[in-house]
Amino acid sequence: MLISQRCSFFKRGDSIMEIYLFFLFATSAVASAVAMITSRDTVNSALFLVLNLVSIAGVFLLLKAQFLAVIQILVYGGAIMVLFLFVIMLLNLSSEENLLNRFSAKYVVGFFLGVIVLSQLLYAIADFTGTLPNFSPGIEQVGTVEALGDELFSTYLLPVLITAVLLTAAVVGAILIAQRKLTGKENK
Amino acid sequence: MDPLLFSTLVMFAVVLLFLLPSAAVAVYAERRVSAFIQNRYGPNRVGPLGLFQPFADVIKLFLKEDIIPTHANRVLYTLAPMIPVTTAVITVAVIPFSEHVYITDINVGILFLLAVASLSVYGVTLAGWASNSKYSLLGGLRAAAQMISYELPMGVALASVILFASSLSVVEIVNSQEMWWNVFRNPLAFIIFTIAVFAEANRSPFDLVEAEQELVGGFHTEYSSMKFGTFFLAEYMHIVIGSMLITTFFFGGYHLPFAGYWLPEMGPLAKSILDIHVFLAKVVFWAFVFIWVRWTLPRFKFNQLMRLGWARMLPLAILNFVVLAIILYHI
Numbered sequence: 001m002l003i004s005q006r007c008s009f010f011k012r013g014d015s016i017m018e019i020y021l022f023f024l025f026a027t028s029a030v031a032s033a034v035a036m037i038t039s040r041d042t043v044n045s046a047l048f049l050v051l052n053l054v055s056i057a058g059v060f061l062l063l064k065a066q067f068l069a070v071i072q073i074l075v076y077g078g079a080i081m082v083l084f085l086f087v088i089m090l091l092n093l094s095s096e097e098n099l100l101n102r103f104s105a106k107y108v109v110g111f112f113l114g115v116i117v118l119s120q121l122l123y124a125i126a127d128f129t130g131t132l133p134n135f136s137p138g139i140e141q142v143g144t145v146e147a148l149g150d151e152l153f154s155t156y157l158l159p160v161l162i163t164a165v166l167l168t169a170a171v172v173g174a175i176l177i178a179q180r181k182l183t184g185k186e187n188k
Numbered sequence: 189m190d191p192l193l194f195s196t197l198v199m200f201a202v203v204l205l206f207l208l209p210s211a212a213v214a215v216y217a218e219r220r221v222s223a224f225i226q227n228r229y230g231p232n233r234v235g236p237l238g239l240f241q242p243f244a245d246v247i248k249l250f251l252k253e254d255i256i257p258t259h260a261n262r263v264l265y266t267l268a269p270m271i272p273v274t275t276a277v278i279t280v281a282v283i284p285f286s287e288h289v290y291i292t293d294i295n296v297g298i299l300f301l302l303a304v305a306s307l308s309v310y311g312v313t314l315a316g317w318a319s320n321s322k323y324s325l326l327g328g329l330r331a332a333a334q335m336i337s338y339e340l341p342m343g344v345a346l347a348s349v350i351l352f353a354s355s356l357s358v359v360e361i362v363n364s365q366e367m368w369w370n371v372f373r374n375p376l377a378f379i380i381f382t383i384a385v386f387a388e389a390n391r392s393p394f395d396l397v398e399a400e401q402e403l404v405g406g407f408h409t410e411y412s413s414m415k416f417g418t419f420f421l422a423e424y425m426h427i428v429i430g431s432m433l434i435t436t437f438f439f440g441g442y443h444l445p446f447a448g449y450w451l452p453e454m455g456p457l458a459k460s461i462l463d464i465h466v467f468l469a470k471v472v473f474w475a476f477v478f479i480w481v482r483w484t485l486p487r488f489k490f491n492q493l494m495r496l497g498w499a500r501m502l503p504l505a506i507l508n509f510v511v512l513a514i515i516l517y518h519i
Contacts, residue, residue: 078306
């Protein structure tokens with residue numbers, strides 16, 4: 001009895017939840033993009049870019065493009081940005097500018113004002129509709145791995161094969177470079 | 189988005205309440221097992237058999253002074269320990285405990301797991317950088333290099349698992365092992381995957397991220413109190429998660445060996461209870477193997493680690509994938 005009531009609550013609350021999630025991801029995507037450009041510290045910039053990529057992956061998820069969302073995090077968020085960070089840390093480009101120095105009364109008051117404004121905003125957008133398009137059942141299937149795979153391995157077979165050969169060649173090249181014996185004074 | 193069901197939330201709470209204490213149990217198990225291997229007693233003073241030792245450890249960690257180095261990046265320094273814990277908790281979302289007991293079954297399950305695993309690199313890397321200490325930085329950079337290198341063989345090994353299940357959903361992969369576990373059908377990928385999981389969890393023999401002879405404590409040299417405790421928690425959570433992944437992908441998940449041939453039909457409740465116990469027994473076994481390996485094998489050197497990852501495991505994994513794909517295509 002109780003469980004079924006709760007169930008219906010979550011089902012009813014679903015669309016509001018989606019709108020809140022959309023605003024969360026959209027705000028964080030825009031904010032992190034702005035922060036990425038404005039921050040002086042290169043490491044912070046790179047981290048804001050990661051946050052930006054993850055937020056956009058969230059928007060992809062709301063648009064029913066699961067495969068794209070996961071690949072975005074896997075390739076860009078996880079692999080490429082780690083390499084970026086790696087290079088930045090090795091070059092040690094950081095010019096520290098302490099923006100957030102200490103807790104003072106100003107920040108505490110600002111925090112509570114921010115919470116009040118945020119709660120008003122959340123209350124205001126609760127009735128908001130039309131942020132996300134209505135999905136027909138056909139469209140919902142387009143972003144799945146199965147649909148994408150079908151399309152890639154039938155219509156776009158040749159481009160996929162060419163890309164696969166290219167990427168495999170790159171990986172084999174990397175392995176060959178790793179295996180090459182160093183000649184010269186390092187060779188011992 | 190599918191409707192968020194109440195049962196999903198209940199499962200989430202149950203799994204969280206299972207995962208968090210499991211790390212504490214793993215710490216106790218590590219200390220007892222290492223003591224057994226080294227022929228000594230281990231912690232046996234706090235409570236019967238020293239069973240309350242984890243509580244004492246946590247209280248000690250909480251009461252320690254929390255130090256942030258003077259020139260450290262305070263925000264990142266505080267944020268860094270939370271990342272590995274978060275990724276460990278997120279991972280459990282797609283792991284099935286029984287045929288019907290799981291938080292969610294998404295059709296990109298494996299990609300999701302790889303994506304989350306790739307994000308956990310940030311924790312150690314940022315911790316190393318934000319501490320503003322040379323030992324920490326070197327430890328963090330080593331961690332990043334190691335994790336990136338071992339993600340590749342891990343991904344290719346998993347790709348050959350997908351060949352058998354012809355699905356990216358984790359539940360489908362477990363169900364495809366009802367007759368034959370993947371460890372019998374695909375032993376090479378099992379070995380590669382296990383080595384990669386050990387490397388991803390930064391466990392010995394791949395723990396040169398925190399090699400104490402050269403790097404003091406590695407990326408967590410400067411950390412103290414509960415911030416260090418969080419890293420500690422994350423390490424043991426990753427052991428539990430790693431055991432779950434090996435079990436799920438290669439040891440049949442919740443299936444008994446060759447269960448499809450001899451296991452009689454059972455009611456859904458009885459089957460679920462059996463499944464969960466089978467799964468947990470396998471996880472406990474693999475957690476034991478993690479500890480066993482740490483206390484018996486010496487550590488790799490960094491160049492050996494890189495050569496093993498790039499020049500040995502990756503070509504083997506690719507070859508294994510191609511050969512299996514050809515065989516499966518012709519069957």
